[in-house]
Amino acid sequence: RxxxxxxxxxxxxxxGATVAFNCTYSNSASQSFFWYRQDCRxxxxxxxxxxxxxxxxGRFTAQLNRASQYISLLIRDSKLSDSATYLCVVNSxxxxxxxxxxxxxxxxxxxxxx
Amino acid sequence: ETGVTQSPTHLIKTRGQQxxxxxxxxxxxxxxxxxxxxxxxxxxxxFQYYREEENGRGNFPPRFSGxxxxxxxxxxxxxxxxxxDSALYLCASSLDKVSLYGYTFGSGTRLTxx
Numbered sequence: 001r002x003x004x005x006x007x008x009x010x011x012x013x014x015x016g017a018t019v020a021f022n023c024t025y026s027n028s029a030s031q032s033f034f035w036y037r038q039d040c041r042x043x044x045x046x047x048x049x050x051x052x053x054x055x056x057x058g059r060f061t062a063q064l065n066r067a068s069q070y071i072s073l074l075i076r077d078s079k080l081s082d083s084a085t086y087l088c089v090v091n092s093x094x095x096x097x098x099x100x101x102x103x104x105x106x107x108x109x110x111x112x113x114x
Numbered sequence: 115e116t117g118v119t120q121s122p123t124h125l126i127k128t129r130g131q132q133x134x135x136x137x138x139x140x141x142x143x144x145x146x147x148x149x150x151x152x153x154x155x156x157x158x159x160x161f162q163y164y165r166e167e168e169n170g171r172g173n174f175p176p177r178f179s180g181x182x183x184x185x186x187x188x189x190x191x192x193x194x195x196x197x198x199d200s201a202l203y204l205c206a207s208s209l210d211k212v213s214l215y216g217y218t219f220g221s222g223t224r225l226t227x228x
Binding site: 034041042094099101104 | 147149154155156157158159162164169170172202204206216217218219220221222224
């Protein structure tokens with residue numbers, strides 16, 4: 001089983017639609033959680049951190065459910081410029097707590113169309 | 115713009131050769147991590163350096179090695195290149211070794227092995 005699992009998509013949605021991405025992770029000791037956005041042939045860029053209380057940034061809402069080990073991202077009123085790959089990312093500490101690593105899902109591709 | 119710069123941006127090498135990729139982290143960022151992203155996949159953790167010492171490693175063979183220097187620059191070295199090493203190599207820096215608040219990625223080096 002992969003450490004971080006996402007639906008690879010692609011999700012093709014019309015402008016203005018609401019789209020939801022889901023992600024599950026297997027390491028219950030994971031410490032922090034993120035959504036990154038990656039445009040074609042570019043580096044990943046941090047979109048938002050994800051907290052159990054849920055957090056919102058404009059049209060984007062992220063939610064973490066630690067009990068279910070489940071992370072979500074909701075995009076409302078999709079824009080053409082939202083077309084990208086969305087990567088679910090989990091930060092886990094080493095046993096000694098002296099280092100961490102990011103584990104990425106394979107990403108979900110979103111294509112917003114006119 | 116990102117404070118992490120990588121060079122070169124693109125590189126073509128022949129199977130069996132050796133390659134050195136370079137990264138300059140944001141000033142003050144003591145931790146640098148390297149990731150390999152194959153086409154259609156999420157980035158995979160190679161290793162992490164903190165204050166010039168390796169303090170975490172992913173599932174990569176010893177022919178992948180690194181160095182970190184006091185001036186916040188680092189290198190990824192790959193010996194005996196294989197065709198499967200063709201990928202985007204990403205460098206990411208953070209303030210501390212557990213980096214619970216995310217990483218800043220460079221724009222990557224795209225390596226093609228022929």
